[in-house]
Structures are given as C-alpha cells and as structure tokens.
Amino acid sequence: MLKCDNCNKPATVHLTEIRNGKKIEKHLCEQCAAQNEGLPVKSHTPINELLTNFVMAHSGLQKGTEATCEGCGITWAEFRQGGLFGCANDYTAFEKDLTPLLQRAHEGATHHVGKVPTRRGGSGVPMKRQIDVSKLRKELAKAVEGEDYERAAKLRDQIKQAEG
C-alpha cells in the first residue's frame, strides 16, 4: 500500500491535480487530507454498524417505538429520550426492546444473579457459587499482573459463565 506523502500512515486518499497544465499526484492519509487539503473525509462506518442499521430498518423492529406501558403511559420513544422508566411495569412492557440495551450496558448479561429479597423467596444473601473456578481466578490474577487487561476481561467473563 502507498504511504502518505506527509507521514508514514497508509495513504487512502489519492488526488490528481492539474496545475499550469502539469499533473500532480498526491497520496495522503485521511488525517493529512483533512488537514492539508481541507477535504472532509468521513471515516468509514464499521461494517457491524451498517449491518445493524440495515437489519433494524427492514425487520420492523422500530415498531417497538410505538409501544406504551399500560401502567404509567410512558412510550418506548419517551423512555429513549429521557433515559428513565416511569414504573416497574415498563420492564415487562418493553422487555423485547430492552434486552439488547441491557446486554450493551451490562456486558451481555440479561438475568439477575445477585441478592433476592426474603419476601420474594430469597434468603436475603446472594447465591453461593457451586463450580470451583480457582484455576481461572489464578490465570486472571496472572493476566492482571502482566497488565493484559483484554485477556483479564475475557477470563473474568469465563469465570462468570462457569459460575452461571
């Protein structure tokens, strides 16, 4: 791949200028093109975002935006604007639309695993874990020691899964 004329980044913008009958070719990276030539180069939309938009637009998923909670009268669109629910029933009323949001906010989680109030059948204390995950924990400690946080995050998720 050609390198940018100004810096060593890959050149993705190729300009051909004719000045005084002379052809001048320029190869620039996006940043230099934006800075030096004033070219508004939009960075590429990630493929997953394009796909999500496409799928959303054709699956009728936006129909959820018209849903209304019978308990408090809030609509999904109103919630999306303000970020706050109106009543406890919203979690049931908008369950389908809410799930992907929860997954994004909570590292893919969709179910509560912590404390349960006594009057809802819980013992008042969080459930104890059953599978021994000490090995994973040790690996996790090692990853953190080596400042490999990406691996640490993965191991942490594995531990979480093993713990169900």
Next chain:
Amino acid sequence: MKLSDLTSHAGEWLRGSGPMSEVVISSRIRLARNIAGYPFLARCTRGQRTTIEHKTRDTILNSQISPQTLYVDLEQAPQTDRDLLVERHLISKPHAAAEGARGVAVGENETASIMINEEDHLRIQVLRSGLQLEEAWDQINTIDDALEAKLDYSFHPRFGYLTACPTNVGTGIRVSVMLHLPALKLTSEIEKVFRAAKDMRLAVRGLYGEGTEATGDFYQISNQTTLGKSEEEIISDFKHLVIPKIIDYEHHARRTLLNDKTVALDDKVFRALGTLRHARLITSEDTLSMLSHLRLGVNLGRIKDIDVRTINELFLLTQPAHLQKIQGKRLDGDVRRQARADYIRARLNGN
C-alpha cells in the same frame, strides 16, 4: 443529632485511616431500591411523592439503622445546608438541587446515609475510610435487610431490583473507590488508570461523582455493570483486580519521584506548603490542588510536622458551604477567599 453538629469535623470516611489509606481515601457502596406499588419518581404525582417520603422516612427512623439517626427534610432545608451535605458526600448534587418532597437520613459517624426520592425512591449508601469494601458491604446489606423487612421492594425474578434507569437494574449496586493519585498525575502516567478502568468496564469520575472533574488529584472508580453478576463478585473484582493494580501504579510513581526526581518533588510539596501557610486569598480549587501536593509530601515523609488527618479535614472544611457554616454567615468573592486563607493558616501554623 443536629446538622450543625457535623460542621466542625470530618466524617469517618475522611479519618485518614483504614487499609491503604495513603492512596485509598474511601470506599463507598450504594444500593438503588424502589417501593412496589408506586410509579418511579418521573411519573409520581406530588401526593405519591409525599406519601413515599413519609412512609420510607418512618420506616428508616424505626429500623434503627444506627444508634442515632439524623433526618434532613431537603424540601425545607436552606441551600447552605444542602450544599454542606453534598460536600460531605451524604447527598448527590442533583438531590440537593431537585424540587418536591425528598430527604436524607444520616447515621452516626456518617458512615450510612439514605437518600429518599433521588432518582430512585431509596438510595442507600455506606461510606468508609480506606479500602474497606467488605465491611461496607456487610453494613449496607444489614441496613437493606432491615428496611426490606418492612418495605415491599420492586423486584423482578429476571431483572432483579427494578430501578428508574436500566443501567442500575439487577443488583442496583454501585461500588466506588476514591483514590488519591498525585504521583501518577505528576509523572503524566494517569492515562494508565483510565486504560485499566476501561478494559475492566469501570467508570472514572471526579471528587463529587457523575459529571465532576478530577480536582485535587482525586479519582473515583466505579462499576457500571449491575446485572448478571452478584454483589460479591462485583466487590471482589474491585478488591482483588482493579484497586491493587492502581495502588501499585501509584506506589511505583511515588518511588520514582522520591528516588529520581527528589528536587522536583520537594519543589511541588514545599511550594504548596508555602502557599497554604502564607496566602491571604485562596480559591477552593487552588486549595484542593495545594492540599493534594501537601498530602503527597506528608505520605512520603518529606513533611513531618503535619498530620494527614488535618489535611483530610482541610479538604472538607475549606469547601464553600463548610466555610460559611463555620463562620456563621454568607461569604462571597474575596471575602470568602480571605476567610479560607485565614482558616488554613490558622490550622497549619498551629499544627
């Protein structure tokens, strides 16, 4: 117990003791809870809001969450009182500024406080000095159990404790550890903390939580995930993974300053001391930044005649609402800056 009793000293969390207190200022846990049968606050009528305030206040005061409990009706309280509670980390800024029936219950030593009608019907918090997350969890869990025995919490088998904002749903827990990281700041390595936090899906905030700047080199690290993990796992991640690593970074940076940049370190520390001991007008921002360097100097043994506890208290008592409470009058502009400088000089020279 009266609000004015609190003014003259700092709460337990600023005691300057507790494990790892040279880096960890405080450990805080809060639980978000709502009462079943009432809408969340955004959709409450005035009447419902008042009913919730009465009902939960009575329950809290009858539950003996602490030997002595102070209740402040925030709808009636003057602004200085509300600001004072914000400076003491007993209520949030939005709670101070809101309207309508709302309040806060504060336990003895100020380790526990319960905000009524903030974003959720109840926001229970426990705040302790140093790294004391497990102790904080035991304390808050006991309070939560005591309240739950008398109040029917909004709970869903799949979603857990239901909260007004779905980012808090599930456990409703937010664990925040406040760290003092002056050496990482001075050695321009603070980015390490931001990177580590991001990888672990944690948020980094300033002194007064959401939407505040990191003044005085104080950073609050908090969890964002509240669903799909138990309270104990969230706390354990903090205690075993995140916080020890950041403490290591800070200790390493402090050693570098001490061994390789002694003069530059001393220059920062003694400039701060000089300013604090001699200034005649000082802003609260400058005070925080000078006290931060002074605290580093004391922790590293560069200054021996000043106690960390005094510095911790000054962090709090030089804040605008505290200063005005101590002086017993409203102070503005240069008058306030002068009162602050006078107060600091008196505390540091008599030390």
